[in-house]
Amino acid sequence: MAEYTVSVEANRPIDHAWAVLVDDSRMGEWLQGYKSTETLEGEPLTIGSKHRVVFDEGGM
Numbered sequence: 001m002a003e004y005t006v007s008v009e010a011n012r013p014i015d016h017a018w019a020v021l022v023d024d025s026r027m028g029e030w031l032q033g034y035k036s037t038e039t040l041e042g043e044p045l046t047i048g049s050k051h052r053v054v055f056d057e058g059g060m
Contacts, residue, residue: 033057 042049
């Protein structure tokens with residue numbers, strides 16, 4: 001399993017930035033090759049929930 005860490009500074013209120021960050025319809029704007037997100041366990045975006053994030057990396 002891969003782990004990623006990303007840091008971005010945005011001149012916006014935290015609530016606005018979080019809403020944009022978790023909007024599936026916009027994830028392709030900053031995640032290269034992003035295709036989809038699927039919740040595997042728990043309620044989406046809660047502590048302990050698990051998700052599958054699918055990327056297309058050159059046809060793979």
